[in-house]
Amino acid sequence: MAETDSNTAADPVADTEDEGLVRGLGPLEATTIIVGGVIGSGIFQAPSAIASNVGSPGMSLLVWLVCGLLALCGGLCIAELGAMLPRTGGQYVYVREAYRRRWVTFIYGWSAFWLVWPVSIAAVANVFANYLASVVNILTADAGGQGIVLSDGAQAVIASACVLILMMINVVGVRWSGRVTNLFTFIKVAALGGLILLGLFMAEKGSMEHFSPLFGGGGTSVGGFALGAFGAAMVTGLFSYEGWTFSSYVAGEMRDPRRNLPLSIIVGILFVIAIYLAANFVYMLVLPFEQVQTSQWIAADVMKVLLGDGGALFISIGVMCSTFGGVNVHMLVAPRLFFAQSRDGLFFKGLSRAHPRFRTPAASILAQGILAALFALTPRFEDIISYGSFTSYAFSILAIAAVIVLRYSRPDAKRPYRTWGYPITPLLFLAVITGYLVSLLTNVDFIYNTLIGLAIVAAGFPFYFYWEKKNKGI
Numbered sequence: 001m002a003e004t005d006s007n008t009a010a011d012p013v014a015d016t017e018d019e020g021l022v023r024g025l026g027p028l029e030a031t032t033i034i035v036g037g038v039i040g041s042g043i044f045q046a047p048s049a050i051a052s053n054v055g056s057p058g059m060s061l062l063v064w065l066v067c068g069l070l071a072l073c074g075g076l077c078i079a080e081l082g083a084m085l086p087r088t089g090g091q092y093v094y095v096r097e098a099y100r101r102r103w104v105t106f107i108y109g110w111s112a113f114w115l116v117w118p119v120s121i122a123a124v125a126n127v128f129a130n131y132l133a134s135v136v137n138i139l140t141a142d143a144g145g146q147g148i149v150l151s152d153g154a155q156a157v158i159a160s161a162c163v164l165i166l167m168m169i170n171v172v173g174v175r176w177s178g179r180v181t182n183l184f185t186f187i188k189v190a191a192l193g194g195l196i197l198l199g200l201f202m203a204e205k206g207s208m209e210h211f212s213p214l215f216g217g218g219g220t221s222v223g224g225f226a227l228g229a230f231g232a233a234m235v236t237g238l239f240s241y242e243g244w245t246f247s248s249y250v251a252g253e254m255r256d257p258r259r260n261l262p263l264s265i266i267v268g269i270l271f272v273i274a275i276y277l278a279a280n281f282v283y284m285l286v287l288p289f290e291q292v293q294t295s296q297w298i299a300a301d302v303m304k305v306l307l308g309d310g311g312a313l314f315i316s317i318g319v320m321c322s323t324f325g326g327v328n329v330h331m332l333v334a335p336r337l338f339f340a341q342s343r344d345g346l347f348f349k350g351l352s353r354a355h356p357r358f359r360t361p362a363a364s365i366l367a368q369g370i371l372a373a374l375f376a377l378t379p380r381f382e383d384i385i386s387y388g389s390f391t392s393y394a395f396s397i398l399a400i401a402a403v404i405v406l407r408y409s410r411p412d413a414k415r416p417y418r419t420w421g422y423p424i425t426p427l428l429f430l431a432v433i434t435g436y437l438v439s440l441l442t443n444v445d446f447i448y449n450t451l452i453g454l455a456i457v458a459a460g461f462p463f464y465f466y467w468e469k470k471n472k473g474i
Contacts, residue, residue, distance in 0.1 A: 040326020042240020
């Protein structure tokens with residue numbers, strides 16, 4: 001997919017620029033950051049919500065495919081930008097370099113700090129707590145099948161504690177965080193892969209009748225196609241694919257980022273699309289579609305059908321590991337954005353400081369971890385992710401459009417990788433995501449939480465003027 005650029009013009013940002021951080025991440029870590037960041041909670045929590053919204057097996061699979069292809073389109077664009085600008089901060093860097101408007105850059109970082117990233121971390125941590133509750137329930141079940149049920153409050157506290165533990169691991173060093181990412185990515189892929197293989201090899205325990213009718217007629221919400229229902233399902237589906245930009249945020253700590261960053265994004269996204277579609281096929285093969293729509297612990301329910309209580313326990317532990325690893329990847333990635341923003345004088349100065357011993361952006365890690373831990377005390381998964389969905393993808397539009405902007409404003413810049421399918425790839429992403437944002441504003445189920453998120457973003461403008469006056473010494 002890559003195209004070699006023969007242009008030898010001077011690069012706007014040197015690959016070897018010292019940002020005070022350690023280049024301790026290789027190609028394996030870069031790829032597991034993508035895979036581990038994406039496969040965190042969505043594939044174990046989102047299928048029921050998506051199935052309930054669209055109302056048929058075929059439409060459910062279509063949502064997963066469309067969201068995956070959108071992630072791939074966006075990822076191909078980020079691969080070009082990351083190879084061109086291999087700096088810590090990811091999309092923040094691309095927005096800054098493309099638009100050269102400090103207020104745009106500030107509002108992007110502001111919304112990411114207070115809303116987008118802590119919400120994402122908290123949502124994954126809540127799924128970890130949810131599956132921990134499942135494990136406790138299974139292990140304590142008596143002969144009648146009754147076990148200890150952890151309350152929503154208890155699960156929220158567990159989710160918050162998960163965030164704080166991983167926050168401290170990330171402060172200690174990027175290599176430790178990379179090792180945790182590798183370990184838990186391997187565990188989650190093994191667990192999900194085992195579920196898929198068992199479902200296919202033990203297909204007699206399911207039925208292809210579960211896919212009939214393929215489109216329409218089987219839903220609690222809507223049959224056939226409805227834009228509002230499809231858009232509502234995409235809220236959860238796109239959240240499940242979030243992570244396709246993650247390796248770009250740690251480019252400043254990556255060895256040979258011009259090569260390894262594009263490689264990690266392309267390989268990682270293609271792998272995730274394949275495993276997501278296979279998992280959803282198995283879910284609907286093993287369980288009746290009506291159960292898929294209502295299941296709280298869908299992976300555990302599938303494994304219970306295939307292997308009994310032992311199977312449910314196995315996959316629940318696997319999902320716990322998956323989501324624990326997912327929180328770790330978020331904690332690895334998010335603080336790098338605010339580290340970069342602070343270095344630009346557009347946020348709290350202390351967030352730009354690297355730890356003198358561990359050489360990690362420790363202050364930024366601590367600030368984001370504490371905020372995410374507070375968000376995690378809100379136990380409603382869908383409410384949490386809907387707060388930041390509109391804002392997250394509005395700024396993704398700016399980041400992807402940066403590919404087009406920089407092709408015109410910096411035509412001579414060195415581009416080791418060029419977006420495959422340009423300009424169709426970025427334009428397709430921009431068109432579909434714009435339609436998705438419109439659906440969020442017109443869907444009564446999401447408009448309230450969307451407006452809450454936009455209000456948090458709007459609150460950043462007074463602070464922008466404060467920071468600008470401070471920078472000018474006024």
